[in-house]
Amino acid sequence: MSIDAFINRFEILIFRHRAFVLTLFVLLTAFFVQQASHIKLDAAFTKNIPLNHTYMKTYLKHQENFGGANNILVSVCAADGDIFSEGFFTTLEEVHNKLFFIPGVDRTQVKSLFSPSTRFVEIVEGGFAGGPVIPSDFKPNERGLNKVKGNIEKAGIVGSMVASDYSCSLLRASLLDINPQTGEKLDTLAIAKQLEEDLRTTYEKDGVSVHIIGFAKMVGDVANGAMGVVLFFAIAIAITAVMVYFFCKSKILTLLPIACSLIAVVWQMGALSTLGFGLDPMSILIPFLVFAIGVSHGVQMINAVGKNVAKGFTSKEAAQMSFRALLVPGGVALLSDTVGFITLLSIDIGIIRELAITASLGVALIILTNLVLLPVLVSYVNMAKRAPSENEAATKKYDALWLNMSKLATKGPATTVLIIVAILYLVGFYFSQGMKIGDLHAGASALHEDSRYNQDTFLITDRYTINVDYMSVIVESTENACTDYRIMDTISQFQWKMENVPGVQSAVSLASVAKVVNAGYNEGNLKWRTLPRNQQTLVQSIARVPSSSGLLNSDCSVMPVILFTEDHKAETIDRIVAEVKAAAAEFNTDDITFKLASGPVGVMAATNEAVAEAQTPMMLYVYGAVILLCLISFKSVRATFVVVLPLYVVSTLAQWLMTMLDIGLTVSTLPVIALGVGIGVDYGIYILSTMSQQLRSGVAVKDAYLAALKERGSAVLLTGITLAVGVSTWFFSALKFQVDMGILLTFMFLVNMLAAIMVIPALATFLWKEKK
Known part of the structure; x- marks a missing residue:
């Protein structure tokens, strides 16, 4: 069965049984509302760390003896x-x-x-x-x-x-735990x-x-700060309602896409609760994104219905035609979003995997609420009186705008656009290489510097000489290794090397404590602050150090070296980890092994490495999924190239922005790039789907682009601006990571929209030859 035949049968099934479809949606919504009422905020330390990372295996292995980082x-x-x-x-x-x-x-x-x-x-x-x-x-x-x-x-x-x-x-x-x-x-x-x-x-x-x-x-x-997301959600709904009403000039047509998008959010919350998931404070922003994505696709549907009604069709006929026209491009766009989010499951960090499940589930549900429920609801609206009516002056104004923009699909302006894009890409790629992995600021990066938590952190750091940031290098050896001078001397040499690494404030180990105790047995004379070579004397020096000190286990086969660091900034951690690895390679033998790592900084080191390792595969998976779905949809390599290239350029520019604004690539910001790509592809798919139909009919690229602008241009501009304005309210959040996400998403929503309406026609100008 061809895709067209399937769409026709599906359309007939849906619209011949509209009452049954609405009843089914009402029942499902009632069920998910009940399930959503049981959802709770859920946070756990282990969700924020890569449990299968080598460092974390060492951490978990010795957690019982030496405590954890929680x-x-x-x-x-x-x-x-x-x-x-x-x-x-x-x-x-x-x-x-x-x-x-x-x-x-x-x-x-x-x-x-x-x-x-x-x-x-x-x-x-x-x-x-x-x-x-x-x-x-x-x-x-x-x-x-x-x-x-x-x-x-x-x-x-x-x-x-x-x-x-x-x-x-x-x-x-x-x-x-x-x-x-x-x-x-x-x-x-x-x-x-x-x-x-x-x-x-x-x-x-x-x-x-x-x-x-x-x-x-x-x-x-x-x-507690995430509770403010509810306020931002309300503000976003209000802003969206104003923007949509400005677009369609109809209260009912403003209400319907917003209501359908809210239903998708309710279904998402209910489905998560049914599956046994909670909502982590770090991913509480995802429901808002689901709402925003839903509205963007809802506006496309309302736009298509309005234009069909303006051509003289009834509301039901217009809804059916719009359903048929948008099911494939809208479905492909949402599937691209969904698959893009699912690729985040490849990252071995619990919080990112939960975010992937939450986001992909919500976007998948939009396919039902905004591509099926919305046109069915619109089919009941009397559009004869409520259809968007543009007077002649407004029509001429938009036609003039689209006509001027269509010049981007001619060789002169297209060349200029592509040269500018190439320059931006090269500059962005160069500076994006300076993007850091991990936290770049003191204190908790999720909170503002003036937050009570960070002020408490700064007070403790200032009042005490031992920093709150520390890393434990686990030294594994044989039973009773602490009575072997050779082993203890190796630990002492390792500690001395680490104490001289920039960024290490101080260090302590059983070896350094044994030196102090040995001096004590010799009237405190500093000349005796050394490891005794005699085994009996060495045993005497360590006998007074209990296992509860955290410097040895019960059989003295594991002895951590604790490194107190000046801070937990990415560059500090990278430098210390590199030096630990170099020293471990020098001192490791069959009898003694130095392993990374435990302690808060050890956990951060593992997380930073997991993020760095996941960055490239994640982008490959995201783009691979988008490319595959575009190939299936357009059945054209050049059409796929035209959609994907602007996305890649914008991703590179977003990394440049992160470098310029001193935003590190962390567990919070890593998914944003994938989210931006997944949502940004929507604009290109809607624009190019209309252009492709025209181009296959032999229409010139400029005329095909003009037709796409008349059909989809206003809706694409509206959704891009609405999404950007909605997330820009996050700039005022009490949470620093939400501010960072707001900046990045606002940039990606706007620039992806501009890339879709400017770069796609410029590329098409050179990739599609005019038919004579």
């Missing part, structure tokens, strides 16, 4: 700059106890001044003496506070657990809410401030 840091600060007061220590103890008993917190990994594992050691005449920094009989009076202050200094935790100026004290905790009380996956957003309410709100008073950072808290703040 940590919480709580800094309790005294407003007067001095923590040694009864009120402060009473509050600090209460914060410790509250944090300790929050469900989902790994209690073995809670570290604070009140943790029994926080101990001091001092050299005395008979050897060593020590104990917990805060003794069991501690009372927060003058005597007790002075004793604790002395213990803090003996423990050497000033700058790590206590601020360098004694104004704050830090608590650390790791989060589990499973809530031990329920046995279910840990609810990260619930943890964030509990941290805010039970810690900050409860204890931030009476001269005490509480500052909280960590993945869970960051995601919680992102989720």
Whole structure:
């Protein structure tokens, strides 16, 4: 059966049973509304990391012994700059106890001044003496506070657990993947809410401030900011309604495409809930994009129906003709969007895969709501009175505009356009090579610099000498390797190399601690701050280092080297990772292996590498899918080339824009390029589908382009501007990643639209020869 025969049969089936079709849509909408009411925001640390990456396999393998990167840091600060007061220590103890008993917190990994594992050691005449920094009989009076202050200094935790100026004290905790009380996956957003309410709100008073950072808290703040998306959604609907009404001059024709697009969003939410998915705060923008894409295709349908009614057809006849004319180009455009989004599944990061499922599902549903439901609804509207009516002056105005634009399909202007495009491409390609992978700014890149979370991050970074950014290089060896001088000396040499890498603030390992302990056994003489070669002496030096320190496991076969970095910017991480790999290649033997990586910076390194590795394959998959569908639709290599080339140029220019605006390629921005390509192809398909019909009939390229402009030009311009204006409202978002996405999508929507109406006819001028 030919495509035309299939479309005819499908058209007859749909429009002969319009009532049944509407009833079916009503029932499905009611079902999906009920399902959508159960959808929840869902965030998890593991969704944001590439679990199958080599670094992450090492991270997960040793997570139980050394904790993970899903940590919480709580800094309790005294407003007067001095923590040694009864009120402060009473509050600090209460914060410790509250944090300790929050469900989902790994209690073995809670570290604070009140943790029994926080101990001091001092050299005395008979050897060593020590104990917990805060003794069991501690009372927060003058005597007790002075004793604790002395213990803090003996423990050497000033700058790590206590601020360098004694104004704050830090608590650390790791989060589990499973809530031990329920046995279910840990609810990260619930943890964030509990941290805010039970810690900050409860204890931030009476001269005490509480500052909280960590993945869970960051995601919680992102989720709170994402609530503003609802406002942006409402603004976008209002802007879209105004633009569509300006286009069709009819309230009912304005309402229908918007209503059908909203139905697609409801179906999307309901389908996600039915499939067992939640909505991640980082992908909460996708429903808006689905709505925008739906409206753009809805406007094409309304435009086609209006023009058919203006030719004297009834509403039903006009709807049927428009359905028949737009089913293939509209279906191919939406399938291109869908397949383009599905290609994101190739990226081994959970959040991107969820985004791919969410976006592709929503766009696939638009095929039903805006290419089937919308024309059926329009067929019931009395278009005789409501059809867009253009007076003669307006018609002449548009005809003059289209006539001037059609000159782009002549050799002179076409040559100029192509030269400009070539220059832009070459400049864009050159500068796009400077695009960085990963975060380019301090703090959490998803939030603005002045956000509470980032301000807390900066405070903790400023008050403590040990940075919150660190990477653990896991050293794997044989059992009891820490008693082997050769192994420990290799770790020491590796650590020394890393400490001299630009970007590494400091480093610590069992080897460096053993040197300090050895000096302690020799009256603290710095000359003895070295690794003892004698095995018994070496055992004596490490015996006082417990496994809870995070510097060794129970059988001493794994000993991490912890690198505290100056920041987590992409260039810093790349430099450190390269140096670690070079040093590992130098020091690795059959007995000892240095492996990347654990800690927050280790996770970022793995994520950055996964993004870098996925960038090229993702683009190949996206363009491969678009090319294949265009070949199927147009059955022409040159038509496919004409549609795809402008998309590629715009993608390159978008990467140049990212370089110019200092936007890194991250988990948040990587999908935007695919989204821009998937949505941008729509303009070209609609323009070229009309041109192709004319060209096959022997019409000259200029006349074919003029016919396409008269048929589709106003709708393409409207949808491009509407989409761009809608996402441009994101510039005012409380979320930095939404601002970045808004900038990139606004650029891609507008420039892809301009490329479709300017570059496509210029290319066609040279690829289609005029028939005499």
